[in-house]
Amino acid sequence: MKAFLILEDGHIFEGKHIGSKREVISEIVFNTSMTGYLEILTDPSYAGQAVVMTYPLIGNYGICPSDMESLKAWPDGFIVRETSRVPSNFRSEFSLEEFLIKNDIPGISGVDTRCLTKILRESGTMNGMITTNENFVIEEVVKALKEYKVTGVVSRVSCKEKKVTTHEKFTPTDFEMAKMTYMASPEMKEAIEKATKNGVCLGEIALSCMQGTAGIAYLNKLAEDENLVKTHYKVALMDFGSKKNIEHCLLKRGCEVTVYPADTLAEEILEADPDGIMLSNGPGDPKDVSEAIEMLKDIIGKVPLFGICLGHQLFALASGANTSKLKFGHRGLNHPVKNLATGKVAITSQNHGYAVEEESVENTDLEITHVALNDGTVEGLRHKKFPAFTVQYHPEASAGPEDANDLFEDFLTMIENFKKEGEELCQNA
Template sequence: MKGSLYLKSGECFEGEWLTAVPEQHIQGEIVFFTGMTGYQEVLTDPSYKDQIIVFTYPLIGNYGINQEDFESKIPHVAGVIVYESHEAAYHYEAKWTLKEYLQKWNIPMLGRVDTRALVKKIRNEGTMPALLTAEKHAEKLIRLNTDLGYKVRSVSGTEAKMYGDGDFHIVLIDFGYKKSILSSLLERNCRVTAVPFDTPAKEIEKFHPDGILLSNGPGDPKELAGLMPDLNKLLRRYPTLGICLGHQLAALSFGGNTQKLAFGHRGANHPIKDIKTNSVLMSSQNHSYVVEEKSLRGTGFNVRFYHLHDGSIEGLTHQDYPVQTVQFHPESNPGPADGEYIFDEFIELIKTNNGRIFAYA
């Protein structure tokens, strides 16, 4: 059956439903992902909450869905757009086809869409509200929920949970963290306490952490402005690693600023320059917002990583406090493992600053 994608800019792209026809209109911000693989990780990454994801690679789903590569327990995307999706799954670990998995969670997939033309439109005009529907002439129905703070609340845990029994105790502040981030810490002899995103600093102090990790998550970091005073206290007190949204929040907490990119960075092939090592790494990315470099004056942050395509900031270090951040995903799921050393540096930062815990200002 035919289906339609309406963009806020007025265009309509037609395709065929590869899953059951949705009973109601599906709304969300339309974005695109450029990786050839990794669709399972993308679908279950909380940072894609309520977004309609366009996969640029023309054939998606050929290796199916397995039981190991989920980044969270449920998928978070609002809808999926592809050119072609395989009905079968050609991999020995596959438990479901892509269609079966999406159907299970009532997530619509529209296929036979001219994804090249669609992505060109997004690149030219930026990400925008969009609507998936079986109806004709539905463009006037497009609305977009801008309550991005609520999106973080909907993907964050509601209570503290503890994992592992290693030597280094990390409090993972959960803005919608990926499972691979937790796994990366556990593999490095850490025990981890994951806490809800709005846990007060005084409550986090009671866990007596060796370090803090600010996770990834969906939406505009400025929607979480109310958390900045507590985050600033924590970053001045404990060795900290910020990833993706956590990177942006760290900068904001010290007085920096963020801005939205036209169409964001989403893929597994983004080149990053590491100023410290004078080397280039390939990275996995998923974000719409970046830190403004000029806003960092007076914050104490120095830029360590740059994106080689557009020159945007991809990571920071603080000159006075043991804080480092990265805009990309060092846990590399999906994507290359070039940036995994960031977790090793975080552990070394904790070792170096062991006992150097500052009192609250």
């Protein structure tokens, strides 16, 4: 079936329909990643956007549910040059197109994504429509596209009630991840063979053996992690559209993580007496999340704080700096970022359409710690007086390089130092 991508500047791309057949209007953005399409599709930060993949062939390793960054797909649409019809991966459970259909995501393939990306790069991010209707009236479509605005996306992706997780709990998600990892291992093979009688695999017994083996392997992996922190710090994770791996990076370091909805008041968070606060990534314009900005004004300085992506922008706004929309954003897995203190360059995973304005930081208590080497964008901030720092990029990666994963260690060190300073003040009082 034919499908069309219509941009608000009047450009029309014809291709083949993939995924859901519903018509959608959305903001069109491009991602330069060669891999990680499932993590991109399940990243809540893409809510309200249709994603163009610049790499020409997408879907060749299928869909592995354990790699998902949330429980569903979030983009409004998916635009590719070509999809792989025969995925090759022993972990794959279904194809990319099947996944798009299951998640009601409309898509289009056969598009000249190089040309499309060039338009977005030169003209800037713009709205577009994906439709299978061949009888569209271009003037009416363009009018609708120019009037469209993405709003309310954080409330759409944030959790609705708080939840508490510790690294000791073995969840169904952990089981699925461990099961996939150890399915081909000798231990797993032995467990399944033991659950076979007269050549017939007894399903329930096999599952029990598999869960036991996978569970032990998972917990052993945690115990062997050289970065595992013995002391359990309580971390409040503000969910503005958090990726699964942010929580996992805290859990595997021994933290007890309480995930809070985006509209939670400062009083409720402080009453729980967390050791640290984590501000997650998320979609949309940070200025639309006014309740979170006000919440942060009441929290900064009282508890150690670490922010990522949207959390970084909200922290900046709460501290008196300003944010603005980038021409076409940073979305990809190979963005170089420089640490201004050390001169070290890290290759980072990024996904943001807004950024902190450099000149707006000058009259605040913030200092710039990291910058993007491609365009000089502010990529990191630190508070001059209080224990708080943030980054615009994704140190948790997934997908992407783990060059900046040690920022989670810095966060825990900051918590530890803050607690020691508090104890010393009490002793000297």
